[in-house]
Amino acid sequence: MNHSFDVEHARSYGIPEAILIANLEFWLAKNKANRKHFHDGRTWTYNSAKAYAELFPYLSAHQIRRAIDSLESQGVILKANYNGNAYDKTLWVAFTDSFAEALRPLANLPNGDGKTDKSLTNTDSKPDTSESFGLFWQAYPKKKDKETARKAWGKVPAELHPAVMDALAKQSQSQDWVKEAGKYVPNAATWINGKRWEDEDGDTRTMDIWSGAM
Numbered sequence: 201m202n203h204s205f206d207v208e209h210a211r212s213y214g215i216p217e218a219i220l221i222a223n224l225e226f227w228l229a230k231n232k233a234n235r236k237h238f239h240d241g242r243t244w245t246y247n248s249a250k251a252y253a254e255l256f257p258y259l260s261a262h263q264i265r266r267a268i269d270s271l272e273s274q275g276v277i278l279k280a281n282y283n284g285n286a287y288d289k290t291l292w293v294a295f296t297d298s299f300a301e302a303l304r305p306l307a308n309l310p311n312g313d314g315k316t317d318k319s320l321t322n323t324d325s326k327p328d329t330s331e332s333f334g335l336f337w338q339a340y341p342k343k344k345d346k347e348t349a350r351k352a353w354g355k356v357p358a359e360l361h362p363a364v365m366d367a368l369a370k371q372s373q374s375q376d377w378v379k380e381a382g383k384y385v386p387n388a389a390t391w392i393n394g395k396r397w398e399d400e401d402g403d404t405r406t407m408d409i410w411s412g413a414m
Contacts, residue, residue, distance in 0.1 A: 204358070207331035213274055215335070215362045216259055216267035220252070221276065224293060225303060237292075239282050246282075246292045258363040268293070275299065332361055339365065341372055342385040349388035356392060367397035 209218035224245060232243040249268070253261040268291070271277045276299045280292045295303070333353045337346060356364060371377060377385050386396065 207335070210332075210335060213276065214267065214270060215365055216263055217271050217274075217276070219256060219259070219362065220264070220267055220271065223252075223255075224277070224295065228295060237282075239280070239292075242278075242294045242297075244280065244282065244292045244294045246290050248290050256362075258360060263366070332358070336361075336365065336368070337388070339368055339372070340388045340391075341377065341382055342387060344387050345389055349392065352389040352392035360397075364392075364397045367399075371396070371399070 205215065205218035205222045207218075209221050213221070227245040228243055231237045231245055237244045237246070249261040249264040252264045253259055256264070259267075268277070268279070272279055275296055278294050278296055280294070281289070282292050283290055333350050336353055337343070337349065340349075386394075391397075
């Protein structure tokens with residue numbers, strides 16, 4: 201399964217936000233073409249944070265909710281409830297007019313990268329590895345042997361990039377990494393090749409990289 205996102209959206213809003221935008225972009229355009237879920241003058245789509253977390257296993261339901269709130273606060277989406285059952289809290293989402301105007305037309309959309317309205321579809325497009333590496337390199341605290349790090353990054357599956365970036369944000373604030381001016385931070389290639397993003401968090405101080413541009 202391949203998931204894609206727009207690198208410029210990742211720069212502007214955050215990686216989880218960009219992943220959600222790509223998913224919403226496809227399904228909102230499809231619903232509009234099929235004349236489905238039209239309420240109050242705009243087309244909507246729906247899903248729950250839990251369902252999104254199942255679709256994107258590298259993001260938790262908490263990260264999904266945080267990304268949705270971030271997109272709303274940044275003027276990308278609107279939220280509503282058009283469920284027939286008052287106890288049904290499934291979230292309905294639409295793009296704001298200003299954001300929708302900036303998107304490419306339906307003809308240029310990817311094949312879709314996930315599940316909304318109870319279906320699952322893969323995308324054939326892939327993110328630009330050089331651009332995603334740029335985001336990683338910008339965030340990595342030790343700028344040494346960039347080309348070796350770039351080659352190592354190219355071996356990491358694109359769908360793992362958000363999880364890698366999340367782990368990097370946490371480990372960058374660990375005592376081992378911040379003490380003695382970062383003396384014990386491994387080279388980026390070593391960190392990537394060793395899959396160090398899978399290490400336990402350890403003693404970290406919270407740093408939220410998802411709420412804004414990197």
